[in-house]
Amino acid sequence: MLSSTPASGTSYLGRSFRLLARIPTAWVGFVIVAFLALVALAGPAAVPFDPLHISPAEKLLPPSPRHWFGTDDLGRDLLSRVMTGARISLAVGVAVLALAMTLGVGLGLIAGYWGGWVDEVLMRVTDVFLAFPRLVLAVAIAATLGAGLSNAVLAIAFSWWPWYTRLVRGQLLSLREQEFVLAAVSLGARRPRILIQHLLPNVGTTVVIQASIDIGFAILATASLSFIGLGAQPPTPEWGAIIAQARSYMIDAWWYPTFPGLAMFLAVLGFNLLGNAIRDAFDPRLRSLL
16 A cells, blocks of 8 residues: 555555455455464363363373363363464464564664665664574574573564565655655654654555464464474473474374364464465555456
């Protein structure tokens, strides 16, 4: 959305949402994400058993009418743990993106609008972070901070922000020369006001589109850190941690790693389908192809 005119913005959003509603994969992704969100919001009231309750007499039971997903090596109900893990994973994904977007968008706005040496310094720092694969950088940061879900969130967010900085900075290089920005400058508006009231709303759509795609990968990255012992710690029922605990039982208890793995697969698939559909519907360069 490159115009600050409310009418044109409303018309653009209306056309984009109508196009989004005609994309089949958008509905598939929306149904999956809505279902996961419903499970997460229902929380403890929806789970059939206490996800932390240990029952040695019921360990490694296969799926049955009593335990739909079976039980783990400590006799805990796997369905209850997977449902609780949905709440943890979605909360973690939102937290990662909130931190990454806050830092990345803020630095991108400053670099793109101020330009000069400020832009040069910020972009060189960004390039240093971009030189490392995101997951490798997250592992290094998490190992430095120590194992734990909170540290895993910080590590992933700190490895994610440069992508938003680059994205926003690229948008501002063209936006800052638009007529509505030049008009605000000629009227004496200060830089913070121009950034917040004029430029930030015009890059918001792009940022939201990118975030809708990234949230699935943030969930996957968190599970990856938990799988190698740097994220959620036992007995926290996080999907990656559950799969890590199930590694020794993959042959004898197929249900143990399978159901949390399927839950993670559905979460990533749902957010990717929905995010890609939102990108296609809102990106002017792709709308003509639909």
